[in-house]
Amino acid sequence: MNLINIKAVSRKEFYHLIRDFRSMYLAFIIPLLLILMFGYALSLDVDNVKTMVVDHDRTELSRDFIRKLDASSYFKVIYHLRDTVAAIRYLDQGSTTMAVVIPPGWTEDIKADREAQMQVLLDGSDPNFASLSRGYITAFVEAYNRDRFIDFLNRSGKERIEPPVDGRIRVWFNEDLESQNFIVPGIIAIIIMIVGAMLTSLVIAREYENGTMETVRSLPIRGGEFLIGKAIPYFLIALTDVLVAVFMGQVLFGVVMKSSFWLMVLASTIYISVALSLGLLISIATKSQLVANQIAILVTFLPSMLLSNFVFPVENMPKVFQLLTYIVPATYFIDILNGLYLRGLGLDHLWPSYLVLVGMLVVLSNIGFAILKKEGM
Amino acid sequence: MPGYGNDCSGNTDSPLLGTPLVQLEDVSKHFGLIEAVSHVSLQVESGSIFGLVGSDGAGKSTLLRMVATMIKPSSGKIVIDGLDVMSQKMRVKPLIGYMPQRFGLYQDLTVGENIDFFMDIFGIFGAERGKRRERYLGFSNLLPFVDRLAGALSGGMKQKLGLACVLVHQPKVLILDEPTNGVDPVSRQEFWDILGEMRQGGMTILISTAYLDEGEKCDHMGLMHKSRILGIANPEEFRSHYPNLEEAMIHRIKEVDEGLIYDRFGL
Structure with a gap:
C-alpha cells in the first residue's frame, strides 16, 4: 500500500464529487430530506x-x-x-x-x-x-x-372489589412506544446505503465509460490503493451524514443514545465500509453507470428499507424472506443501533453483529480487489 | 521476398542509435480464436522513434497495449530496460508513459488538476512539481489554460494535455497509440515538434499511426498488417524501391495478401 497513491486518488475523487451536482444532492440533500420525512411524516404510531x-x-x-x-x-x-x-x-x-x-x-x-x-x-x-x-x-x-x-x-353493596388478575404492562427500552426512537437508527442505516453504495456504484463505472480506467491502469497504482482512495471521500461524507442524523434525531425528535457514542461511531465506520465495498463492487462488475445505479437500488437501498426489520417486522414475513434478512447488512447495523440507542447495551451483547459486519466487509472488499486484479490492475 | 531488412528483427546497424531499450521476442496475442498479434519480434533502440504503421485492425493497439503492461501476451516475451513486462509490471510502469488511443482525461477536472493527479501518483512534489508543470504545460502551450476544465478543450489541446500528463514523470519510454488521430494539421505538427524535442532529450518513443507522413518522421518503421509485422526499416529504405512511401506500403501489403492466398490453397 502506497499512501501517496491513495491520497492522489482521493484528492481527484473529491474534485469529481464537488463538481457533480447530482452527487452532492445525493450526499447531503437526500439525507436531510429523509430524516425530516421519516421523522415527521412517516410516523408509525397510531392515535386519533x-x-x-x-x-x-x-x-x-x-x-x-x-x-x-x-x-x-x-x-x-x-x-x-x-x-x-x-x-x-x-x-x-x-x-x-x-x-x-x-x-x-x-x-x-x-x-x-x-x-x-x-x-x-x-x-x-x-x-x-x-x-x-x-x-x-x-x-x-x-x-x-x-x-x-x-x-x-x-x-350492589359488596366491598370494593378488584378484578382478580390485573395485568400491568410496562414497556421497556422504548417506554413511550415512540416510533421515532426506532426510526432514527433505521434512517441512519438507509442514508449510509444511499451515500455509501448508491453514490460509489457510479464512480468506477464512470472511469470505464470515460476511458480513464485505461489511463489509471497504465499508472503504477494497485487495485487496492485505487479502491481505498476512491472510497475515502465517500466515507467522510457518510460519516458526516451519520453525525448530522444523530444530532437531528436528538434535537428534533428527542432521541437520545443510551449507550456509548463511540460504539455507534465504530459500528457506523464498519457499516459504511461495507456499503462502500458493495457499491464499488457493483461498479467494477457492471462498468456502466446506468446498470450500476439500477443494481445498487435493487441490492442496497430496497433491502435496507424492506428486509432490515426497519419498517416491516421480520417475524411477519414468509420464511424465505426471513432468511434473506440475514444477508442484508442493514439488519445487523440496525440491531446494533437499537441496542445502543434503546437498550443501552454494550459490546458484550452486541459483538456478534459487529463481527458479522466485519465479515461482510472482508468478503466484499476482497471480491472487489480480486476482480480488479483479474483485469490487470 | 524482396526485403527491407529482416521480417522480424530491428535495424541495428544505424550508428546514431544506442542499445535496444525495448525488446519484443516472438510475441503473440489471441482473443479467443482471433489472433490479434502474431509472432512479433522487434527492438527499439534507446533514444529513437519507432513508428508502427498499418491500417485499422492490423493489431497495432494490441501490440502497444502489451508493451505498456496493459494486457498480457499469450506467448512471447517483452523486456523494457532489462525488466520483464509481465513479471515486473510495477517496476516497469514508472519507466513508461502510455497514452492510449482514446486517452481518458478527467473532463471535470481542470488542466492543472489533471496534470497534478499524474504528479501525485509519481510522487513529484516540492519545487520540482512547479518546474515540471511549467515545463510540460509550457511545451504544449497549455499554461494559459491551467484553470480551464479539460472537457472544454479542443481536440488538439486535449491530445497535448494527454501528452503532457504522460510526460510529466519523464519516462524512459513513451508509448503513443495513434495520438494524432483526428487532430488538425497544425496541432499535429506541434505534437510532433514536442516528440522531436523529447527524442533530443534521449527519450525512446514507440508510436502507432495511420498517417504515412508521420511514419516518415520516425527513425524506424514497422509495417503492420493482419496481426503481423511485414517489415522493419527506416523510411528511406522503404522508399528506395518505389517513388513514394505510400506505394511502397501498398505494394508490400498486396504481396503479403497474395502470399496468404497461396498459403491457403497450398500452392
Missing part, C-alpha cells in the same frame, strides 16, 4: 383513529359510551351517522377507517344482563393500521366492561 359512530340506541348509556370513546386519545369521533349505509359509504371513500355501530336495544340488553352486542367496522386495506386499531378498540371495550362490572358490584 378517525371514527364514525352509528347510534341506533340513542340512550344515555350509549351516548356516554360514545363520549368516552371520543375522549380517549386513540379515537376521534368525526361523524355521528344515522345508519350503517352512510358509514359504509365513508369507509369506501376512505375518509374514515373505523365505524362503531350500536344496535337498538343495546342499553336494554345491558340492563337485563343479556349479552349486548356492538359492531365495529374496520378498513383493513392498511393491515398494520387496522390491527393496531382493532387492538385499541378491543382494549377500550374491555376497560369499559370492567368499569361497569366494578360499578355494578360496588353498587
Whole structure:
C-alpha cells in the first residue's frame, strides 16, 4: 500500500464529487430530506383513529359510551351517522377507517344482563393500521366492561372489589412506544446505503465509460490503493451524514443514545465500509453507470428499507424472506443501533453483529480487489 | 521476398542509435480464436522513434497495449530496460508513459488538476512539481489554460494535455497509440515538434499511426498488417524501391495478401 497513491486518488475523487451536482444532492440533500420525512411524516404510531359512530340506541348509556370513546386519545369521533349505509359509504371513500355501530336495544340488553352486542367496522386495506386499531378498540371495550362490572358490584353493596388478575404492562427500552426512537437508527442505516453504495456504484463505472480506467491502469497504482482512495471521500461524507442524523434525531425528535457514542461511531465506520465495498463492487462488475445505479437500488437501498426489520417486522414475513434478512447488512447495523440507542447495551451483547459486519466487509472488499486484479490492475 | 531488412528483427546497424531499450521476442496475442498479434519480434533502440504503421485492425493497439503492461501476451516475451513486462509490471510502469488511443482525461477536472493527479501518483512534489508543470504545460502551450476544465478543450489541446500528463514523470519510454488521430494539421505538427524535442532529450518513443507522413518522421518503421509485422526499416529504405512511401506500403501489403492466398490453397 502506497499512501501517496491513495491520497492522489482521493484528492481527484473529491474534485469529481464537488463538481457533480447530482452527487452532492445525493450526499447531503437526500439525507436531510429523509430524516425530516421519516421523522415527521412517516410516523408509525397510531392515535386519533378517525371514527364514525352509528347510534341506533340513542340512550344515555350509549351516548356516554360514545363520549368516552371520543375522549380517549386513540379515537376521534368525526361523524355521528344515522345508519350503517352512510358509514359504509365513508369507509369506501376512505375518509374514515373505523365505524362503531350500536344496535337498538343495546342499553336494554345491558340492563337485563343479556349479552349486548356492538359492531365495529374496520378498513383493513392498511393491515398494520387496522390491527393496531382493532387492538385499541378491543382494549377500550374491555376497560369499559370492567368499569361497569366494578360499578355494578360496588353498587350492589359488596366491598370494593378488584378484578382478580390485573395485568400491568410496562414497556421497556422504548417506554413511550415512540416510533421515532426506532426510526432514527433505521434512517441512519438507509442514508449510509444511499451515500455509501448508491453514490460509489457510479464512480468506477464512470472511469470505464470515460476511458480513464485505461489511463489509471497504465499508472503504477494497485487495485487496492485505487479502491481505498476512491472510497475515502465517500466515507467522510457518510460519516458526516451519520453525525448530522444523530444530532437531528436528538434535537428534533428527542432521541437520545443510551449507550456509548463511540460504539455507534465504530459500528457506523464498519457499516459504511461495507456499503462502500458493495457499491464499488457493483461498479467494477457492471462498468456502466446506468446498470450500476439500477443494481445498487435493487441490492442496497430496497433491502435496507424492506428486509432490515426497519419498517416491516421480520417475524411477519414468509420464511424465505426471513432468511434473506440475514444477508442484508442493514439488519445487523440496525440491531446494533437499537441496542445502543434503546437498550443501552454494550459490546458484550452486541459483538456478534459487529463481527458479522466485519465479515461482510472482508468478503466484499476482497471480491472487489480480486476482480480488479483479474483485469490487470 | 524482396526485403527491407529482416521480417522480424530491428535495424541495428544505424550508428546514431544506442542499445535496444525495448525488446519484443516472438510475441503473440489471441482473443479467443482471433489472433490479434502474431509472432512479433522487434527492438527499439534507446533514444529513437519507432513508428508502427498499418491500417485499422492490423493489431497495432494490441501490440502497444502489451508493451505498456496493459494486457498480457499469450506467448512471447517483452523486456523494457532489462525488466520483464509481465513479471515486473510495477517496476516497469514508472519507466513508461502510455497514452492510449482514446486517452481518458478527467473532463471535470481542470488542466492543472489533471496534470497534478499524474504528479501525485509519481510522487513529484516540492519545487520540482512547479518546474515540471511549467515545463510540460509550457511545451504544449497549455499554461494559459491551467484553470480551464479539460472537457472544454479542443481536440488538439486535449491530445497535448494527454501528452503532457504522460510526460510529466519523464519516462524512459513513451508509448503513443495513434495520438494524432483526428487532430488538425497544425496541432499535429506541434505534437510532433514536442516528440522531436523529447527524442533530443534521449527519450525512446514507440508510436502507432495511420498517417504515412508521420511514419516518415520516425527513425524506424514497422509495417503492420493482419496481426503481423511485414517489415522493419527506416523510411528511406522503404522508399528506395518505389517513388513514394505510400506505394511502397501498398505494394508490400498486396504481396503479403497474395502470399496468404497461396498459403491457403497450398500452392
